[in-house]
Amino acid sequence: MTASRTVLSALADGVLTLTLNRPDKLNSFNEEMHLALREGVQRAHDDSDVRAVLLTGAGRGFCAGQDLGDRDPRKGGPAPDLGATLDSFYNPTLRLIRALEKPVVCAVNGVAAGAGANIAFACDIVLAAKSAKFIQAFAKIGLIPDAGGTWSLSRILGEPRAKALALTAEPLPAEKAADWGLIWKAVDDADLMDQAQALAVSLAAGPTLGLGLTKRLIQDAATRSLDQQLDAERDAQQQAGRSADYAEGVTAFLEKRPARFTGR
Ligand code: T3D
Numbered sequence: 345m346t347a348s349r350t351v352l353s354a355l356a357d358g359v360l361t362l363t364l365n366r367p368d369k370l371n372s373f374n375e376e377m378h379l380a381l382r383e384g385v386q387r388a389h390d391d392s393d394v395r396a397v398l399l400t401g402a403g404r405g406f407c408a409g410q411d412l413g414d415r416d417p418r419k420g421g422p423a424p425d426l427g428a429t430l431d432s433f434y435n436p437t438l439r440l441i442r443a444l445e446k447p448v449v450c451a452v453n454g455v456a457a458g459a460g461a462n463i464a465f466a467c468d469i470v471l472a473a474k475s476a477k478f479i480q481a482f483a484k485i486g487l488i489p490d491a492g493g494t495w496s497l498s499r500i501l502g503e504p505r506a507k508a509l510a511l512t513a514e515p516l517p518a519e520k521a522a523d524w525g526l527i528w529k530a531v532d533d534a535d536l537m538d539q540a541q542a543l544a545v546s547l548a549a550g551p552t553l554g555l556g557l558t559k560r561l562i563q564d565a566a567t568r569s570l571d572q573q574l575d576a577e578r579d580a581q582q583q584a585g586r587s588a589d590y591a592e593g594v595t596a597f598l599e600k601r602p603a604r605f606t607g608r
Contacts, residue, residue: 351380352402353387358395358548358607359541360388367403370455372411378433385440388448395607396548397444398540399467400451409458409481409491426487434459434491441466442563445556447547451540452518452527457481459491465500466492468559469543470527472518473536478526483513499566500526551589552607 352363362384364371371377388394401407415424441448441463450467457479464470464478472478480497482489489497489510497506501524509516518530531539547555557580565573584590588608596603 349380350374350377351384353384355391355394357545358393359398359544360384360391360394360396361398361400361541361544364399364401364407366411367401367405369411369413370405370408370457371401371403371460372408373433373459374411374414375433378437382433382437382440385437385444388444388446389440392607394446395550395552396446396544397448398451398544399448399464400537400540401453403454405454405460406452406456406476407460407463408455409460412485430490434463438463438466438492445560446552447544447550447555447559449540449544449547451536452476452478453533453536455479455515459493462489462491462493462496465496465526469547471529471531471536471540471543472521472527473533474518474530475533476518476530477515478509478518478521479513479515480510481513483511497526500524549605551584551587551593551603551605553587553589554584557584 350365352361352365354361362381364377364381366372366374366377385397388397417423447469448467450464450470452464452470452472454473454476456464456476458481461478461480480489480493482493488494493510494506497509501509505524508514516526518527521527522530529539561573561576561580564576568576589603589605592605593603
C-alpha cells in the first residue's frame with residue numbers, strides 16, 4: 345500500500361482502492377485531498393494493472409463535501425470565487441471518474457454530504473452501509489448542489505424528488521436511496537466492505553474493454569436518439585468483438601469452463 349496523507353491508495357487483484365482519509369473532518373475536501381483523489385483516479389486511467397476502482401472513506405463518514413474551515417468568512421478577505429474552485433478541483437475529478445473506461449465501485453461507509461454525496465453518485469455502482477445517509481447540504485449554507493448534483497439527481501430521480509432533496513437538505517437514508525434507484529444497494533454495515541471489495545474484484549477480473557465500452561454507452565445514451573445509440577452500439581460491438589476477452593469468453597463458454605479475462 346502506498347499512502348498519501350489524505351487519500352490512501354492500494355492496488356490488489358486489479359482493484360485500486362482509494363480511501364478518503366481525513367476522518368476527523370468526516371473526509372471533507374481540502375486542496376490536498378482534492379489533488380490526491382484526482383491523482384488516484386488518473387492512475388486508474390494510466391495504469392493497465394488497474395481494472396477497477398473502489399472508492400470509500402476512512403472512519404465513520406464517507407465525505408462531508410468541502411472543508412468549510414477553508415471557507416471561513418470570519419478570516420476576512422474577499423468572498424471566494426467558488427466557480428473557480430469547482431473548475432480547479434471538483435469538476436476535473438468528476439469528469440475523470442465518468443470518463444474512466446473501467447468500473448468505479450463506491451462504498452459509502454457513512455454520511456455523504458454536499459459534494460461528497462454527489463461524487464458517490466458519479467461512480468458506477470454505489471453500495472452504502474444501511475446507517476449511511478446522503479445529504480444535499482448546500483441549501484443550509486446558501487449554495488447550489490455541485491459536483492454534478494443537479495445533473496445526477498434530476499436524471500436519476502426526476503424533478504420532484506431532486507428538488508425536494510436539494511431545497512430541504514433533508515437526509516436521505518441509504519435504504520431509501522436504494523429504493524429510489526439512486527444507489528445500487530444498501531447493505532448491513534458489517535458487510536459493506538466485504539461486499540464492495542468482492543464486487544470490485546469480480547469486475548476487475550472481467551472483460552475490461554467491454555465493461556468500459558458499456559459504461560460509456562450507458563452514460564452517453566441520455567443525450568442520443570435511438571438511431572444514434574444503435575450506431576454507437578454497432579461501433580462499440582465491433583471493437584469488443586475484436587478483443588481477446590471476447591474470444592476467451594466464447595471459448596470458455598464452449599469448453600464449459602470459467603473465462604480467464606485479461607482485460608485486452
Ligand atoms: O467551496 C467550494 O469550493 C464550493 C464547493 C462546495 C462543495 C460542498 O460540498 S458545499 C457543502 C459542504 N458540506 C456541508 O455543508 C456539510 C457540513 N457538515 C455537516 O453538515 C455535518 O457534519 C454532517 C451532517 C455531514 C455530519 O453531522 P454529524 O453530527 O454526524 O458530525 P459533526 O459533529 O457535524 O462533524 C464531525 C466533525 O467533522 C466536526 O469536527 P469536530 O467538532 O469534531 O472538531 C465537524 O466540524 C467536522 N466536519 C464535518 N463536516 C465538515 C467538517 N469540517 C469541515 N468541513 C466540513 N464540511
